[in-house]
Amino acid sequence: MNSNVTAHLSKRLVYKKGDYIFKKGDPRDDAYIIVEGSVAIITTALSGAEEVGSMLSAGDIFGEMALMEQGERTAAARAVADTEVYAISREVIKERMAGMDPVISTLFALLVDRYRKTRIYIPESAELPDPERVVQHLKEMAGKDRGEGAPVPKESDDPLPEILEGLRPNGQDAIEELGMEQKISDGLKYGEFVPWLQPILDLASEEIVGFEALARWEKKDGTIVMPYEFIPAAERLNMVQHIDYSIFDHMCATIRRCMDESAFGNGPFISVNLSGVHFTDEAVVGVLRETLEEHKIPPKYIKFEITESALMTDSKNAQIILSKLKDLGVGIALDDFGTGYSSLNYLHKFPIDTIKIDRSFVSQITNEKRSMDIIKAIVAMADSFKIDVVAEGIEKKVEMQLLESVGCQMGQGYYFGRPAPQKEALKLLRDR
Numbered sequence: 323m324n325s326n327v328t329a330h331l332s333k334r335l336v337y338k339k340g341d342y343i344f345k346k347g348d349p350r351d352d353a354y355i356i357v358e359g360s361v362a363i364i365t366t367a368l369s370g371a372e373e374v375g376s377m378l379s380a381g382d383i384f385g386e387m388a389l390m391e392q393g394e395r396t397a398a399a400r401a402v403a404d405t406e407v408y409a410i411s412r413e414v415i416k417e418r419m420a421g422m423d424p425v426i427s428t429l430f431a432l433l434v435d436r437y438r439k440t441r442i443y444i445p446e447s448a449e450l451p452d453p454e455r456v457v458q459h460l461k462e463m464a465g466k467d468r469g470e471g472a473p474v475p476k477e478s479d480d481p482l483p484e485i486l487e488g489l490r491p492n493g494q495d496a497i498e499e500l501g502m503e504q505k506i507s508d509g510l511k512y513g514e515f516v517p518w519l520q521p522i523l524d525l526a527s528e529e530i531v532g533f534e535a536l537a538r539w540e541k542k543d544g545t546i547v548m549p550y551e552f553i554p555a556a557e558r559l560n561m562v563q564h565i566d567y568s569i570f571d572h573m574c575a576t577i578r579r580c581m582d583e584s585a586f587g588n589g590p591f592i593s594v595n596l597s598g599v600h601f602t603d604e605a606v607v608g609v610l611r612e613t614l615e616e617h618k619i620p621p622k623y624i625k626f627e628i629t630e631s632a633l634m635t636d637s638k639n640a641q642i643i644l645s646k647l648k649d650l651g652v653g654i655a656l657d658d659f660g661t662g663y664s665s666l667n668y669l670h671k672f673p674i675d676t677i678k679i680d681r682s683f684v685s686q687i688t689n690e691k692r693s694m695d696i697i698k699a700i701v702a703m704a705d706s707f708k709i710d711v712v713a714e715g716i717e718k719k720v721e722m723q724l725l726e727s728v729g730c731q732m733g734q735g736y737y738f739g740r741p742a743p744q745k746e747a748l749k750l751l752r753d754r
């Protein structure tokens with residue numbers, strides 16, 4: 323496992339009854355969530371006397387100012403029973419926010435910044451502010467015409483809290499995201515997401531045996547948008563399913579046309595990408611089955627490409643969905659193999675027919691022994707499981723030769739052909 327992964331995990335900590343979790347004056351590091359037990363927040367009154375500010379129990383959060391501001395604790399937290407907590411650092415929050423929906427993160431940043439500004443105006447602020455002081459402060463704020471709905475100052479004297487770095491609490495990210503949602507929705511409505519095809523070859527005979535369908539967004543003005551510019555956004559917006567369905571529907575229509583023109587012969591197989599988003603919802607199986615039936619496509623022509631991370635997120639559910647897909651009679655390919663968890667576990671747990679070795683290994687085989695060794699190991703392992711192997715991203719003849727020499731059956735890459743519009747790509751079939 324990558325050491326970065328563990329460095330950023332939340333810590334689960336155990337305290338005995340009476341232990342201090344932190345004391346007044348301690349540096350602020352983490353926020354805490356109580357898993358089990360009970361915690362008293364102890365404030366110090368102006369007279370110097372200690373008072374219990376509040377009693378917290380499982381599910382409660384405390385010390386959260388640490389996420390917004392460094393500095394010192396202004397109150398103590400003490401376990402009043404044997405207690406377990408999760409400690410969450412600024413790094414953990416930052417990492418979790420990196421993949422957050424920009425609309426949510428914008429609002430979050432705004433709320434945090436406003437809350438923080440409210441807090442810093444309170445002199446001697448306690449970890450939990452004295453309600454009277456808050457009311458007093460809000461009155462002052464109102465006097466300054468800074469109530470709810472007041473615009474957030476564009477540039478504040480104090481820098482943004484560290485956890486909000488990179489976020490723009492001014493709505494730009496949200497505007498972009500909402501605009502993208504509208505554009506993708508329009509693109510779907512006008513059928514602008516279309517498959518381009520890249521050939522997959524048998525390395526020994528150099529014959530085309532299949533094609534991978536790769537989505538392109540062909541806009542009305544003629545511009546062609548690449549997947550990296552819209553797939554991540556479509557995944558965040560929960561719209562990628564519709565793009566995938568649209569690509570699959572196009573491909574089924576194409577296969578039907580080729581079959582009717584007897585141009586398909588025994589067929590190349592068609593590989594279609596399915597986003598990991600599908601693997602939490604069984605509905606995908608019904609939609610794909612109906613599309614196959616509507617175009618009367620023999621399932622043997624179809625392979626669905628999925629990534630390991632899709633199977634990781636909700637492995638039980640993914641297993642069910644994958645076997646139902648498999649029952650349709652289609653093939654299943656594990657995409658980008660070697661970049662994720664690449665555990666042997668998958669290969670017997672999931673009904674996989676094909677492994678696609680990621681381009682990052684293929685591009686290194688001529689100058690890095692390690693990549694070659696990994697490929698050899700993958701091919702040997704796949705062989706013992708009776709799984710086919712496709713090497714991705716072959717750009718040079720020598721790469722193709724090396725791959726063939728270690729028993730890799732199939733390959734795909736610019737050396738054989740770039741993704742091209744369907745008409746152009748299928749011409750390769752007719753001309754062969």
Ligand code: C2E
Binds near residue numbers: 538595596627658716
């Ligand atoms: P992928 O599934 O791993 O697809 C292979 C990518 O590698 C494609 O990029 C392809 O054009 C590129 N490629 C192929 N041969 C070579 C080569 O020799 N050298 C180099 N440098 N690149 C090569 P593309 O078309 O930009 O697609 C990028 C990714 O977008 C895909 O990676 C896939 O994850 C995603 N994607 C594409 N179409 C769809 C789709 O219909 N649905 C979903 N969910 N994702 C898609």
Ligand code: CA
Binds near residue numbers: 534595657
């Ligand atoms: Ca793929």
Ligand code: CA
Binds near residue numbers: 658678
């Ligand atoms: Ca791939």
